[in-house]
Amino acid sequence: MNMAWKEMKRNKGRFLILGSIVFLVSLLTFIISGLANGLSEDNAALIKDLPNGLFFMAKDSDQTMNLSRINNSVQDHLLKKQNNAVAFSIQMGFLRDHEAKQRSVAFVTSTESKWFVNVKKGEIVLDRSMSEKGIKIGDTLTNNQYSGKFIVKGFVDKKKFSHAPVAYINLEDYKEMYRVNEMQLIFTPGETTSESSGELEWFTKKQFLNTISSYKAEQTSLNMIIWFLVVISGMLFGIFFYMMNVQKIGLYGILKAIGVKTRTLFSIMWTQMIMITIMALTISITLSQVFNMLAPKEMPFSLTIETSVQLSLIFLLIGFIGATISGIQIKKIEPLQAIQQGEV
Numbered sequence: 001m002n003m004a005w006k007e008m009k010r011n012k013g014r015f016l017i018l019g020s021i022v023f024l025v026s027l028l029t030f031i032i033s034g035l036a037n038g039l040s041e042d043n044a045a046l047i048k049d050l051p052n053g054l055f056f057m058a059k060d061s062d063q064t065m066n067l068s069r070i071n072n073s074v075q076d077h078l079l080k081k082q083n084n085a086v087a088f089s090i091q092m093g094f095l096r097d098h099e100a101k102q103r104s105v106a107f108v109t110s111t112e113s114k115w116f117v118n119v120k121k122g123e124i125v126l127d128r129s130m131s132e133k134g135i136k137i138g139d140t141l142t143n144n145q146y147s148g149k150f151i152v153k154g155f156v157d158k159k160k161f162s163h164a165p166v167a168y169i170n171l172e173d174y175k176e177m178y179r180v181n182e183m184q185l186i187f188t189p190g191e192t193t194s195e196s197s198g199e200l201e202w203f204t205k206k207q208f209l210n211t212i213s214s215y216k217a218e219q220t221s222l223n224m225i226i227w228f229l230v231v232i233s234g235m236l237f238g239i240f241f242y243m244m245n246v247q248k249i250g251l252y253g254i255l256k257a258i259g260v261k262t263r264t265l266f267s268i269m270w271t272q273m274i275m276i277t278i279m280a281l282t283i284s285i286t287l288s289q290v291f292n293m294l295a296p297k298e299m300p301f302s303l304t305i306e307t308s309v310q311l312s313l314i315f316l317l318i319g320f321i322g323a324t325i326s327g328i329q330i331k332k333i334e335p336l337q338a339i340q341q342g343e344v
Helices: 002-010 012-048 072-081 128-133 171-178 205-211 213-247 249-257 262-294 305-326 328-332 335-341
Strands: 053-058 086-096 102-110 123-127 150-156 164-169 185-189 200-204
Touching: 002 012, 002 262, 012 205, 012 213, 012 262, 012 305, 053 205, 072 086, 072 185, 086 164, 086 171, 102 128, 102 171, 123 128, 128 150, 128 164, 150 164, 164 171, 200 205, 205 213, 213 262, 213 305, 213 328, 262 305, 262 328, 305 328
Parallel strands: 102 164, 123 150
Antiparallel strands: 053 185, 053 200, 086 102, 086 185, 123 164
């Protein structure tokens, strides 16, 4: 470690450039990861907040929630068979407040269940983001598809679907608005195997989230960018240490000639990689967490310490692989030949 630190001090300019690049790449990765997590919550917090379990929809719906209609007899059979099972439906729509302003919402209704908010006929419970738009408990809201009026009974935290605040309404009100008698989905908590009828298709939570087209498109694109940046960081380490090793072939030849083992030379390189990466990641994590605290509420950004640590470990692993691959040439160096190739 002492040799590694001395070399870094002697060539501080080179290592500072590498550290700066790793810092910028890692910071960008953390920011995009926070954006991906924030968009994920903004798009499907309603589903993600449910415990692990199975989601059922009609087979003939082509894995499209809006096209799913579950037969009432099939629904009743499954709800009786599975403990804590719930049938629910989600439809995008809008509400008008007392100023006739139109507010986009995701209407949600369900059978009696602890997983969803159950309200009485004519009542509505909204995501708390609606209170920031001036809506208060006791306000009256209307919808062109509903003959009556909705009275706001309360708010819930972080319940979004398709980037719209959730609005819980009574089952009878939902049926009147959308002229349907069947529910779209059934949720059963717990990772139990399904013995459903041939009319239903089941999904795990992760699989069900991927049936939401907007969710899958967003997350796939952002995750691809994240992994691309991680791979770039590994390539940077590989290229940097390869160039350094080429310049130090003569030095390595002398060190090998006096008895320094190849393993020791690798350990010097690994130590330098770890020190650079840890310093760069420490600064990146600090700045990204500060941004997480200061980001505007309107910005869908969420970066947890756990996510930052996981990404940091991946950076360290990729950096280790990149540096190791570039150091394979060290093992092949013959002392006499290396000394003849260049000056120290």
